[in-house]
Amino acid sequence: MAEYTIEEKDSFTVLGLGTELKSDYTDYAGINKEKSEFWQTVKKDGRLETLKELATNDYIFVVNEAVNNKMMHYAGVMTEATLPDEEARVIQFPKGEYLIVKGEAETDEQLSQLLTGIAFGQALPEADDFAYVGGPNTTVVMGQRNDFVFGEMWIPVIRK
Structure with missing residues (x-):
């Protein structure tokens, strides 16, 4: 049984730099490879650092929409700022209830994969009173402790 909570969140905005995932939605290995290559690129070319400078907190948002x-897959930060970049997208998360799964892993990438697997593979199927009806979802990388990255997956849900 997956551990999860349902929390009310105010609406918030994430500014993201994104890439289109071309793999079939059932091709997890292909999707994870594309995501990994994207993150290596935005870290290496400095775009992630540029985003971090605009952030209102220290969280990094790994958004799927x-x-x-x-x-689409985005590297993002919570901010009201914008960028003139064609790749940048202002992603609106609605006010409402969110299914939250917490965890930790050795890297940001492993954390995102772990939480996505638990959230969509276990928690959502077990959450009989709630349903995900689309919209952006995100892994929130919140920090590091004891050589591990920790964070949460936030998925907007509605009551059935």
């Missing part, structure tokens, strides 16, 4: 029938 369907946009115009495309699977």
Whole structure:
């Protein structure tokens, strides 16, 4: 049984730099490879650091969202700022209830994969009173402790 909570959150905005995931949505290895390559690129070329400078907190948001029938993946920060970059997208998260899964892993990437697997593979199927009806979802990388990265997965849900 997966451990999760349901929390009320105010609406918030994430500014994200994104990439379209081309792998089939059932091709987890392909999707994870694309995500990994994207994160290596935004870290190496300095775009992630540019985003961090605009952030209102120290959290890094790993956002997944369907946009115009495309699977999009973003590196983002919570901010009211914008960038003139064509890749940058202002992602609105609605006020409402969110399914929250907490965890820790050795890297940001492992944390995102772990929490996504638990949230969509275990917690959502077990949450009989709630349903995910789409919209952006995010892994929030909150910090480090004892050589591990810790954070949470936030998925907007509605009551059934």
